Each structure stands twice: as structure tokens, then as C-alpha cells.
Amino acid sequence: MTVNHASTLSVDYFISYLELIMKTRQFPLEEAMFYMRENFFKGEAFLYGEETVKQFEQAIQLLEKREL
Numbered sequence: 316m317t318v319n320h321a322s323t324l325s326v327d328y329f330i331s332y333l334e335l336i337m338k339t340r341q342f343p344l345e346e347a348m349f350y351m352r353e354n355f356f357k358g359e360a361f362l363y364g365e366e367t368v369k370q371f372e373q374a375i376q377l378l379e380k381r382e383l
Contacts, residue, residue, distance in 0.1 A: 326373045329371045330374045332355070333374060333375070336350055336351065344378055344379065351371070
């Protein structure tokens with residue numbers, strides 16, 4: 316997937332992406348988060364900017380609430 320470095324990715328984008336990883340790889344949220352950090356962000360949290368990281372973290376919080 317090509318990502319434009321000039322734009323901020325949304326919470327909905329990350330929710331969809333994490334759900335896709337969890338479903339296709341049968342990962343719990345914790346493993347999907349690790350997978351995203353290593354493969355999507357390439358181990359560099361701010362690769363796509365600070366706002367994108369904030370959106371990623373918000374997506375995680377929303378998914379955690381859904382799991383409760």
C-alpha cells in the first residue's frame with residue numbers, strides 16, 4: 316500500500332487497517348499493534364508525522380474499548 320507522506324492518516328484508516336490485520340492474520344489487538352509498528356511504521360514511530368501517530372494511538376484506544 317502506498318502512503319502519501321504529506322497527509323495525516325485518519326483514525327478510521329487505522330481502525331480499518333488494524334481490523335484487517337487482526338482478521339487476516341488472526342492476531343489479537345496487541346500483536347496487530349506490534350505488527351503495524353514494525354511493518355507499517357518501519358520501527359520509526361514518527362515516520363509519517365506526529366499527527367499520524369496521534370491518530371494511530373486514538374484508533375488503538377477505540378479498539379481497546381470495543382474489546383471490553
